[in-house]
Amino acid sequence: MLGSVEFVMSEQRRSPWVVDTRELGRRPGLSRDVHRVVHTREALGVEGVIAVPKGAEVELDVLLESVVEGVLVSGTALVPVEGECSRCLDLISGEEIEVPFTELFAYPDSATEQTTDEDEVARLVDDLVDLGPVVRDAAVLALPSVPLCTPDCAGLCPECGAKWADLGPDHRHETIDPRWAALTERFSTDRDE
Numbered sequence: 001m002l003g004s005v006e007f008v009m010s011e012q013r014r015s016p017w018v019v020d021t022r023e024l025g026r027r028p029g030l031s032r033d034v035h036r037v038v039h040t041r042e043a044l045g046v047e048g049v050i051a052v053p054k055g056a057e058v059e060l061d062v063l064l065e066s067v068v069e070g071v072l073v074s075g076t077a078l079v080p081v082e083g084e085c086s087r088c089l090d091l092i093s094g095e096e097i098e099v100p101f102t103e104l105f106a107y108p109d110s111a112t113e114q115t116t117d118e119d120e121v122a123r124l125v126d127d128l129v130d131l132g133p134v135v136r137d138a139a140v141l142a143l144p145s146v147p148l149c150t151p152d153c154a155g156l157c158p159e160c161g162a163k164w165a166d167l168g169p170d171h172r173h174e175t176i177d178p179r180w181a182a183l184t185e186r187f188s189t190d191r192d193e
């Protein structure tokens with residue numbers, strides 16, 4: 001009874017982003033699929049511009065592969081994005097992007113210990129892999145640098161600031177031809193005299 005309580009407590013303490021690689025085994029060539037739905041602990045990206053919101057549902061499809069130096073983690077994260085169209089300023093929401101990622105988690109005692117610097121390669125800690133930072137870095141790279149509501153968004157009319165999508169192709173502003181403008185100006189001055 002006590003054992004199961006301890007188990008539940010340690011499971012609760014462990015973040016859902018953390019994957020235990022012990023079941024995989026250390027023999028190179030072994031692999032295991034992990035499918036998991038987790039939630040973001042913080043917004044990924046730039047909020048208000050384009051970001052994966054905090055608390056968003058993330059669908060993880062991960063392949064763990066045992067390799068000589070450690071565990072190779074690859075897969076995709078399906079994440080919702082929210083932001084603002086950079087052309088028409090409309091809200092972007094309800095869209096999802098698939099974020100690919102690959103990361104080698106080295107065994108603490110592997111050859112990478114001697115051949116690489118501390119920060120150069122991710123390491124397994126107690127046989128655990130934390131997918132949080134991996135997905136965060138990959139998601140930030142995968143977010144569009146110029147967010148658009150639709151790929152062919154026409155943006156706003158520079159004269160009145162209304163959306164071209166609402167205005168239609170016949171929309172135009174009555175602008176006075178500069179030559180006529182000069183004439184009207186002269187007439188009005190003449191009249192003043």
Ligand SMILES: [Zn+2]
Nearest residue numbers: 085088149153
């Ligand atoms: Zn737009």
Ligand SMILES: [Zn+2]
Nearest residue numbers: 157159160161
């Ligand atoms: Zn206009």
